[in-house]
Amino acid sequence: MTTKPNNGMVPFLADCLRWSLSGGVGFKLYLAGLLVVMGAGGVAYLRQFQEGLITTGMSNIVSWGLYISNFTFFVGVAAAAVMLILPAYVYKDKDFHEVVIIGECVAVGALVMCLLFITVDMGGPLKIWHLIPGIGLFNWPSSILTWDVLVLNGYLALNALVPLYILHCNYHNRAPVGWKYLPFVFLSIFWAISIHMVTAFLYQGLPARPFWNNPLLGPRFLASAFAAGPAVIMMVLIVIREKTAYPVDAKIFLKLKRIIVVAAVINLVMLFSEVFKEFYTFTHHSLSAQYLFFGLEGHNSLVPWIWTAISLNVLGTLMFAFDPTKGRPGYLMIAAISLFSGIWIEKGFGLIIPGFVPSPMGEVVDYAPTLNEITITLGILATGALVVTMLIKPALRILLRYKGSMAS
């Protein structure tokens, strides 16, 4: 047992940083790869910063694109950490308690990506201080966007500080004190629901856009998030199980699988309900859905995407529902990737772009992201992956060491 004379934050953080960067050649290469992609994204952003959003494929008709699509999807991934937190803390599930920290790290990475996507989408990123209450002018409670600023940053704080506290205690060989962090854990459960509902309300609250102005949007956001988010967490857990010494019990995969199946089936039922409403009685408001699923006036750039998404969605759901391998990691990985990609396309591109097409004046245009826009997006995704990696690595090491010292 190591003896730490103080409860200091500095050695804790220094060790965390050291551990997060140490690893074999493969790991170093992985980190270098992420840094290269981030660098490319940074250069591309510099260009966008100088020339303006004209470097993207967006226009006055499709005025949100790849960035906001990804933002919307990753809010769901962040919210999904609650699917581990809820059973771990409310139902005192031992298996989930072992991996709850991983869910929280994934949530932090997803939120960092969300905030970056919002920032690169802004026309005047230097004016972001106009949004800070007190210094700027915060249009709260009227603007849903201000609600989103509050809930996203609040959720980031909750998901960063709670694990930080627990790990800090474990690092110094202490058990965390319940009353100091449990209230925040329960708060974060409600908060997770709120980040995704508020993000749905951003779109749902606009009568100008009939495709979004739909009361099912919020609940469907939750259902798809609770399928795609645990799928991401499952992917991370499989990697941890294969690549590290940290024990991940097979029971966790079975439990996660059950959550994913329930959420994915609810998501598909809601999707069917929406499709029925749009096409059984085809109204003027169904034109966006027509554009998305079948194309409109010769414009059909989204059609192959949405059908790919639905196929992947159904495939992933079926694979999870009828698993002949009874939880073999390789099989689960394929199922998780399939479901995750399907929901990514459907909830990103498939949700945001058709909201703008046709325009309120009935005009139909296609949107395609530019190379610059794609590079920035990839840079942000790499940043998210780096954040998750750099959080999980020291966290697992501290937990392992703490468990070892408890056992001895």
Place this chain on the structure above:
Amino acid sequence: MDDKKLKSSPGQKSSRRSFLKGAAALTAAGSAGLLTGGCGGSVSAETMGLQWEEFFKKNYRLMTPEEKQATVDRLERLARIRHDLDIEVSNREPRENVLYGYAFNISRCKGYMDCVEACVRENNLDRRSKTQYIRLFEMDPGQLDPTSGEGRYFHEVPAANKFYMGVQCFHCENAPCIKACPTKATWREPDGIVVVDYDWCIGCRYCLAACPYWGRRFNWGEPEVPLDEINRRQHYLGNRMRMKGVMEKCTFCIQRSREGRLPACAEACPTGSRVFGNLLDPDSEIRFVLKNKKVFRFKEDLGTDPKFWYFMD
């Protein structure tokens, strides 16, 4: 859109579209926009100071009259330093007992688009992206919804069996765009004009998504207007030069209407289809139209209460 424009028949009689074609020929070279915060080579200490103060100024609505005057002076001085241009930026307040309203005569409009041209020139609209606040939709008989019309027609007018509906910002009393803005950078003035504080807008484009009438335009790149075509009589909330990354829109030509003049579109219309005036004045032409004509508004079901009506003779 550009392809179509170039393909338009060479023998067209109407020269009214020549302006827009001219704008298309205009290239980035030699044209410049006024902006705060460009990256010039040698920037004087004075410019730096002015830019600094401009960057940290408040939302226009929170400024005292002195602060409003100070920012207007700074903008004029910056234009002088950067482009050797004498501009006059007004911060004229709304007139008492005035609420502006607009009516569009769909029986009279023949689609000449003089309104569009006048608007582009008056409001210093970006020539590079060919920004237009006004759109004219060509309609076939049997329709009354501009969304079913053709917003891009490239033939000679007047055309047989066609009529036209103009759309622009409708200056809604219950405007969804204002509600959406996270920084209160867009609001409705007491005289009913919905304005944008360009320096306060962060460019999130939520207002554009919220507008059911497609009334807003975003500056995707640095707007460009040839120096000799810049309208120098400007208003802080109106036609002063915008910068990249901010939202803009029709302001009923606030720089003109607050001086008691007609908006450029209404003045330019050769057919007298555009009626603009004070809704609070019982003797105004707009009140005559509302009282004596059959009028209707676009997307009335959304409850936005626009101050823009259509009517027929």
